[in-house]
Amino acid sequence: MIAMNxxxxxxxxxxxxxxxxxxxxxxxxLAFCRLDPEAREDAIEEGVVHALLAYVRLDEQGxxxxxxxxxxxxxxxxxxxxxxxxxxxxxxxxPLSRYGQISNxxxxxxxxxxxxxxxxxxxxxxxxxxxxxKMDVGAWWGTLTKRMKExxxxxxxxxxxxxxxxxxx
Numbered sequence: 001m002i003a004m005n006x007x008x009x010x011x012x013x014x015x016x017x018x019x020x021x022x023x024x025x026x027x028x029x030l031a032f033c034r035l036d037p038e039a040r041e042d043a044i045e046e047g048v049v050h051a052l053l054a055y056v057r058l059d060e061q062g063x064x065x066x067x068x069x070x071x072x073x074x075x076x077x078x079x080x081x082x083x084x085x086x087x088x089x090x091x092x093x094x095p096l097s098r099y100g101q102i103s104n105x106x107x108x109x110x111x112x113x114x115x116x117x118x119x120x121x122x123x124x125x126x127x128x129x130x131x132x133x134k135m136d137v138g139a140w141w142g143t144l145t146k147r148m149k150e151x152x153x154x155x156x157x158x159x160x161x162x163x164x165x166x167x168x169x
Contacts, residue, residue, distance in 0.1 A: 013059040017052060020069040024051050027073035032080075049086035050076030 028047040032040045051072040058064045079086070083102040101107070125133075144152060 013056065013064055016064065017055050020055075020067075020072065021048070023069035024048060024073045024076075027070060028077055031073065031077040043080050046080045046086055047073065047076040050079045050084075053086060 025044060025048065028044045029040070031047070032043040035043060054072055054075055055064065055067050058067050141149070141152075
């Protein structure tokens with residue numbers, strides 16, 4: 001039989017963070033004011049998540065009283081500008097990750113409209129290998145659902161997050 005603990009610890013960090021949230025969002029809006037509206041909203045959302053995670057860590061350490069809306073907004077805006085993801089690990093070697101693009105100064109370019117030809121075009125590859133690759137990609141494309149085709153088209157066109165300005169700009 002499993003023993004149940006009826007005493008449940010009630011966390012008190014949520015109301016405090018919610019009270020600070022409007023000020024955090026205001027400061028993040030100022031920090032990202034030079035971005036276009038869509039990129040600004042994405043950056044603010046990412047910043048709020050960073051601020052929340054930082055506040056929860058401080059609460060777990062028993063140091064939540066040192067957190068202010070200004071310090072949380074400053075901390076989170078720096079993480080967003082550097083491309084640090086809030087909900088996943090950073091991968092500096094992945095050229096399509098925002099962190100990898102910022103840390104390695106990589107820019108992803110859009111491919112031409114005939115992306116299958118562009119994808120398999122390689123001057124070093126034999127003609128037979130190029131034809132086989134085109135046939136394989138064509139067969140793969142035929143197996144995709146409508147939704148997956150739309151996602152593949154977005155990936156093909158180089159959909160990416162805009163580059164955020166750094167302190168040096």
